[in-house]
Amino acid sequence: MRKDKNTLILNAAIKIFAEKGYQYATIAEIAKEAAVSKGLIHFYFESKLDLMLSVILSFLEHVNEINAKKLIGSISPVDSLKAVFETFQELLFKDSDNLYKGKILNEGLPEVDKIKSKVLKNKKAAIDEQNRKLFDTIDKLIHEGQKASLLNRNLKPEIIRQILGGSSQFLTTGMYLHPFGKGGLGYNKRDVKKAMNMLIDSFRAAK
Amino acid sequence: MRKDKNTLILNAAIKIFAEKGYQYATIAEIAKEAAVSKGLIHFYFESKLDLMLSVILSFLEHVNEINAKKLIGSISPVDSLKAVFETFQELLFKDSDNLYKGKILNEGLPEVDKIKSKVLKNKKAAIDEQNRKLFDTIDKLIHEGQKASLLNRNLKPEIIRQILGGSSQFLTTGMYLHPFGKGGLGYNKRDVKKAMNMLIDSFRAAK
Amino acid sequence: MRKDKNTLILNAAIKIFAEKGYQYATIAEIAKEAAVSKGLIHFYFESKLDLMLSVILSFLEHVNEINAKKLIGSISPVDSLKAVFETFQELLFKDSDNLYKGKILNEGLPEVDKIKSKVLKNKKAAIDEQNRKLFDTIDKLIHEGQKASLLNRNLKPEIIRQILGGSSQFLTTGMYLHPFGKGGLGYNKRDVKKAMNMLIDSFRAAK
Amino acid sequence: MRKDKNTLILNAAIKIFAEKGYQYATIAEIAKEAAVSKGLIHFYFESKLDLMLSVILSFLEHVNEINAKKLIGSISPVDSLKAVFETFQELLFKDSDNLYKGKILNEGLPEVDKIKSKVLKNKKAAIDEQNRKLFDTIDKLIHEGQKASLLNRNLKPEIIRQILGGSSQFLTTGMYLHPFGKGGLGYNKRDVKKAMNMLIDSFRAAK
């Protein structure tokens, strides 16, 4: 089953955006990577910015979709929280394409300010919605956990969320490390999962 | 005592780089902000990239300098660790210029790959050295703490470092929050300090 | 009886060319207007230029055809001249499609230089022929009028032709007016006819 | 006395715009004609459109300036009208640069709709003002002439203006003629002046 051109371009974009950064990535290079003409990219995507927003949107949709499935059962808020961050690790560690998406997610957001066209405004709205969904999921779980005295009430939920989010992202994308010539991460997927679970457990309310 | 032109340009660059991002910042705009001609910027700095590396380098030197002073006494590894991350918060929260530097630090790193000229290679080497110094400080403290059974030995030092670094950065720069229209951070400098200390304490070895 | 596709495309082209101008009109838009695929346009017309030349040619053929019928009887050269320019006004004022053609006629001519292909050279030759026919008709009538002492001999026929042509075109297309925000023309079809007749009468030889 | 680069570019633009038409003219070609880099054109002019508007504006300013001087004395409306159109002929026949301007004036106006930027809106406003000044001059003279029973009252002033304008333009730019392979105009500057004066005289009120 052949991938359609749309997906082909999207995957090439993920790779090039992540390798070069949004600004340094060129349509020409993405086209070359996808083995497609420059024109075709603009046939499927309104602009370079549209292309990047499409990458981000598809990733967030994927994350929320998986979360929705995972959180159906009646597990505790703390376990749910673990599950949510596990989703991140799973997706980001699954293959390099997804690892790339984590970087793009981080880098692409400032670009969103430049949105002018109607189509892109709609796409941004869709991204915002997916983001809000993700944040709401996390914040609600933290809040529930605190209400049920399962999580430490001494920290504001926003603080906890930032700690978990920052740790998750740095652990998976290896930020801090890469540019300074240190080779690999020095740890693996399993280590990350364990660390995140311990981290969440550390926020449990003292008995 | 008037600031010399070099510093004038550096400060303008910090502001514009942080506001627009490295790529979208233009020499023209930095020149305007510094009330200086475009030509003069290239008189003091070899290139745009040189300018950004100079910003990063000066920040890291500042951080290491402060750390060196703080860690002279014979405090425990855990308290030292707290002191190091406190340095970050202090610098980054001190004024908006330094907060900006946090963002630049994050964003500028991919650019480093493009370094070609000899002068810039030297500058990169200087940055790497300052970075290694910072990392070594952190890693050594974690290692000492684990050896002295003050810190949990179940987690690799790299993991702990990434968690502390990620949390610190997300808490101070508000990443995750900004692009999605949520207004302020919802917490303040004091909250961050408390949270980082609790976080470090959570890695203490169970008795 | 359904219009055939060829005519359908031609009419769509007239509308879009006139609204947007030749250069700004796109094949895609013409195709949409004609409710036809882009590919089909190139099935019926060799190129965009061919399409415009076809519009011009069909208009000139129409003008000459009508003139031929009108000038069969033995009316005076002056009345014939009036009839010829009346044809213009009639066609151009008849409906907006024809008014459009007047604009295209004016705008399209510089494009003719770009003709390269054999097919288009033939089409250009056909246009030239129709044009020559129209000019010859006008010039001959002026010349006859002058010879019969019905028209002022102080003005060269070319001069008279340019005055009549320029007046006719400016009166019908409203050139000069449109771009400066003045609303309608301020006069109607009847006014134009009267003015053109008076203008032609003004060239009558003084007794 | 060397022409400054601004004027150099403006003159190159006049030539290329007139030869190729606004749309077909390229910045690269204008730059080559001016023996200047592409970048410099955008240093002096905001955009290609700005460049053309600048050409039109400078021409209209020139026309109105000359008219203002000519109409200071207390000559009759009819003679004033002759003087105004004489200005056109003088400017347009003076040299090929000015003849070109006549064509650009005609062709460039539809582009004005595309104006978006603030700078260009100001430029458009300036053009509109110069145009209104020109139209007001013409319309006022026609109106005065009719009021003083010097000009035929059977024709609306707008009609007379269009006839004079259209004739003037067609006579000077040779529209109608050029594209059909007929060589020169077949008449000269003197013929045009005589014809325009006769035309204006033909609108005199019958005694």
Place this chain on the structure above:
DNA sequence: GATGAATGAGCTTTCATTCAT
């Protein structure tokens, strides 16, 4: 030291045209 006019490589985007289906 300081200026800013001048350069030119490089980018995104448009769109007529082609061709497999």
Place this chain on the structure above:
DNA sequence: AATGAATGAAAGCTCATTCAT
């Protein structure tokens, strides 16, 4: 006859960098 995905040349514009003054 008809479609529309795919192509690629060409264009306007940006901006770091240079250099005469």
